[in-house]
Amino acid sequence: MLNVSNLRVSYGAIEVIHGIDLQVNQGECVALIGANGAGKSSTLKAICGLVPATAGTIEFEGQDITNQSGHSIVKAGITMCPEGRQVFPQMTTLQNLKMGAYPRKDAEQAADVEEMMDMFPILRDRAGQAAGTLSGGEQEMLAIGRALMARPKLCIFDEPSLGLAPKIVAEVGETIARVKEMGKTILLVEQNSAMALRLADRAYLFEAGEIVLSGTGAELQSHPDVAKAYLGH
């Protein structure tokens, strides 16, 4: 479904991604793990059109989407639930959810809002509340719901557990598992490697802008280097 080949990304003169290759197949949950600054989020941003790729190609469902504008990538079927939630703080919860359906032109958006509110009941209680006043956990649920409102073919989660209390992190993990059960294809970037590898069918380990290891979630969980450096075993 998603095929990234020899991707390079630079910020000014500094190259942060040094020619990586990764694939995400239909229905899979693929995790990108690694230390802070390893290049995971930059990879996601290049896929979503937020930063330009300086070399390499990104193909989605057979189409070259390298360096296309962000809005056309969303139209192609990729949405991202960004790091730090990035809800629209002065808009209400309901308005945020509806913004998720911005590229859609069908008449089923109201039904999907109801579905999201059934999936995340707290959002129904907070429907008229400014999103900036929600707790971190509530904002994360809103960001996930908002991303799903686009009915994406590929749903990207960037550090969904960042800055959340342990109990909420567990809830976020359960939510991503539910999204996976809905049949969505997922690309997950997560510093909580244990959670990411539990959820993932396959995973890639990033170090200093390169992929140094890949395999199934279980394989990486049992890999001695990963277990020692990222799982604390």
Added chain:
Amino acid sequence: MVEVLQQIINGIAIGGVYVLIALGLTTVFGILGIAHFAHGSVSMFGGYLTFFFVTSWGFPLLLAILIALLVGLMLGVLIELLAYRPVRDANHINAFIVALGLTMMVEGINLELFGHEQVVIPTDFSRVFNFGGVTIPELRLYVILAAALLIAAMTVFVERTKTGQAIRAVAENRDAAILMGVNVKTIPLVVFAISTALGVCAGVMVGSLFAIAPGIGEGLVVKGFAVLILGGLGSIPGAVVGGLVLGITEALAAGFISSAYKDVIAFVVMISVLLFRPQGLMGKA
């Protein structure tokens, strides 16, 4: 009491003009972070154009306004594309200088095309209504109604339409808006078109209520920014409240103290409000 009501009505009319100017400024500032100083001069261009169509070509007033609005929409798009877009990702000082240069340019164009004489847009609205001793000239009533209608339309547009929500989204978080599928290159064009159209309406109101002359637009944009600060930057209800407060204060000052000091008194009130509410009347702390 009647005299006070009279001045309040006068203040609502000019306040309505300030609100339209401020709404144009606040949407542009919200999306691009640009203090669009040329907005007042562009508004006056719309007023001059309406005057020209009515007096030189004999167009009916409504048709003249409609054509001026269409020209205004296109002018807004051109300003965004040719003046501000090239400095979009540059240092903020670049956009600031472009805004100042654009103001001088539009003022120069106005002077070259329409001359330095003061002009008043002629209308047929000469009746005067009397409500319990408070007189309202027909033109002033229409200006108030038109301003109210435009403010309501703008509010509905921003709150209820998909494009309006996209404008809000870009203003609140540009990257997140991109991730929602918003085309962030198109939105500024829409914003400038709307902003300029509102400005043209304000220019027509000023030109028919008072007069248009070189320099009026620059004064108007200063009032527009004062309204934004008074009401709360980036807030549409703030622009409405701020514009009305400034307009009514000016009218009361002119009516009961001295018209020569109306601006001084209005700005003293504004500074006093900001001392107690630095975020403006409707802004969030």
